[in-house]
Amino acid sequence: MWGRIGVIVRKEFSQLFRSPRTRTLLFIPPIIQLIVFGYAVNMDVDNVHMAWLDRDQSPASQNLLADFVGSGRFELVALPQTETDVQRLLDAGDVKCVVQVLPGFARDILRGRPTAVQILVDGTNSNTASLVSAYASQIVAAYAGSVGVQQAMPRVMARLESNERISLRAPSVEASTRVWFNPDLRSRNYFVPGVIANIIMVVTVMLTAMAIVREKEIGTMEQLIVTPIRPLELMIGKMLPAALVGLMDVTMISVGAQLIFHVPFRGAAVMLLACAALFLLTSLGAGLFISTIAQTQQQAMMSSTLFAAPTFMLSGFAFPIHNMPLPVQYFTYLNPNRYFVEILRSIFLKGAGLNILWPDMAALLAEGLAIMLLSSWRFRKRLD
Amino acid sequence: MNLRRTRAIFYKEARHILRDPRSLIMALGLPLIDLLLFGYALDLDVDRIPTLIFDGDHSAISQQLIQRFQGSRFFEIEGFVNNYAAIEKGIDRDKILMGVAIPQDYSRHIASGEKAQVQILIDGSDANTASIALGYAEATVRGYSYQLRSQGENLHAGMQPNIPVEAQLRVWYNSSMESKNYIVPGLIAVILMVIAALLTSLTIAREREMGTLEQLLSTPVRPAEIVLGKMLAFFVVGVLDTLISIVLGVFVFHVPFRGSFLLLALTGCIFLSSAFFLGILISTVARSQLQAYQLGILSSFLPSMLLSGFIYAIENMPPAVQAITYLVPARYFADIIKGILLKGVGVQVLWANILFLVAFSTLVFLLATRRLRQKLA
Secondary structure (H helix, E strand, O other): OHHHHHHHHHHHHHHHHOOHHHHHHHHHHHHHHHHHHHHHOOOOOOOEEEEEEEOOOOHHHHHHHHHHHHOOOEEEEEOOOOHHHHHHHHHHOOOOEEEEEOOOHHHHHHHOOOEEEEEEEEOOOHHHHHHHHHHHHHHHHHHHHHHHHHHHHHHHHHHHHOOOOOOOOOOEEEEEEEEEOOOOOOHHHHHHHHHHHHHHHHHHHHHHHHHHHHHHHHOHHHHHHHOOOOHHHHHHHHHHHHHHHHHHHHHHHHHHHHHHHOOOOOOOHHHHHHHHHHHHHHHHHHHHHHHHHOOOHHHHHHHHHHHHHHHHHOOOOOOOHHHOOHHHHHHHOOOHHHHHHHHHHHHHHHOOOHHHHHHHHHHHHHHHHHHHHHHHHHHHHHHO | OOHHHHHHHHHHHHHHHHHOHHHHHHHHHHHHHHHHHHHHHOOOOOOOEEEEEEEOOOOHHHHHHHHHHHHOOOEEEEEEEOOHHHHHHHHHOOOOOEEEEEOOOHHHHHHOOOEEEEEEEEEOOOHHHHHHHHHHHHHHHHHHHHHHHHHHHHHHHOOOOOOOEEEEEEEEOOOOOOOHHHHHHHHHHHHHHHHHHHHHHOHHHHHHHHOHHHHHHHOOOOHHHHHHHHHHHHHHHHHHHHHHHHHHHHHHOOOOOOOOHHHHHHHHHHHHHHHHHHHHHHHHHOOOHHHHHHHHHHHHHHHHHHOOOOOOOHHHOOHHHHHHHOOOHHHHHHHHHHHHHHHOOOHHHHHHHHHHHHHHHHHHHHHHHHHHHHHHO
């Protein structure tokens, strides 16, 4: 039996590596994808392009502007003069926010009257918009704090002169924050491990599905069937090379993620490979399943895409699973990518070991075995 | 270019499409299922952040702050714990995202008019959610601090009870700040791009694998006519897909439609043609269907998801990667569709995107035709 499997494996390998073009297609794209996407996946909001509409033109408003620019979060790119300018800037997407200081700003501050700063935020991307709003409110609040002290001074001095007993102390509460696992809040650290999972998924599902359907379409499947090779052997022989390619890709892009993007790797490499092997069980199984329902490569391709899109979107890679409606959350338990993305993040960022990851690994194993059994049963039925 | 010969190719290709109903159903069902599922499921709004509170002070004053957190819709208080370690464990086990720790001497500091500290612990793995959650937590503490301060100042020195300068926030285009309103239009662009490029990426590779390409090339049909005829046949499918997606977006997901339908239809057609031509170009480059599919997935699936500005803002990317995004037609269409649906802007704002799409489409068409002609020679 092993001899026959070995023959199939050798045949598959020579098919995969026959021409330099297919060889490069197996290994170069994952690396290119990692590099390009690794740089792209970034939700950090800094250097927010802002416009400043100053209707007061006073030292007080200039101070506020200095606070905005000095915060390092905002970059002043436009000084509109009118409402129409503001409209145009926001419409064209040139700025993400416009800060507007109304006339009488400095006068109100001087007289101790409450005043306001208007901040217009482009809400098209609600995510960026919430961060921009939070940053802007923080800056205005800090400014208000310093203004409050200035306003209080003359009154305090007056009371001191009239020999009243006062306390200068004012209670306040300050939030001191501690961020775990990713103290600089670099979103790239969170996304790059997810990119790895998705690249591997796309490569391996496609390889198995197309490798089998291709033989059907060209007609060589018939020839294989008449040889003494049994369906199970054929199946294993088809999947082993794909699994090897998958594992090589995992290793390659995990190393790349650390070298290029300096994503911390706190866990054990052995854990990563073991989990990757479990994940490959599910993705190869899915590829095999697709090959049993598709007649032509066109159909195999459409089915793989139908499979790949939800596994990607519902993996928690970019969109948090706890935000999804409950029925969809249950549905994601069927998604192998969900577990693998979670595992990769925990290994990379938290250095998690078997004691924390075993439920995810068990789920992958169960799912992998289930889909393997189902597809090998279908596969055998079709061949007999 | 001859209209009659182009039409002949169109009919031939249309018959191919109709003869494989399974693929056709998938081509029409894919956007329907994907958009329904993703439009319903995907959500980047940060609210109901699971939070644990450790109140080491147990006083009426610490209770006031806790009430502020309980009253906010952004936090979901999962419970109260008696020690710091419980918060650490909760974060480690992924049970909570945030912990609020109020130290023992909290009320003593406030009573004596000093600065009291509250500790916010947060799981930073998801940096984006963490930053937004931090923003909310800091704003909550700040609001409470103002209230305390103004009460305190009144008591002690008769000072201004008001906040001297307030930030008035106004959000345009998507005033409820729902992530759905920008996810759904982006999704439409991404899904259409993937389907369109994949649909055509096999057409020439298949003819080559089957050996019919030689026959086709030996007829008087010119390469440009083959490319155009094939594109037009799939175009019908693409237009149906686009209509399905937009109807779903507007009527099922209630994405506002503020701009002109005509402009959307027109730009949609240009976008579809560019994606189809890209597929055909891939098909002429690939040696086999497997290669065509690999190239198609490589150049359409992940790039349109990650490089179109659909999830990740393009302006945050390094210049070299930004340059690559110009090769992703979904990028232009995502901008156009968001502009038309959410902002209601017209040609005067979107002209650059439209020009780029037209240029891209023409370029890819010319390249595909050239590749095909080379095969002929």
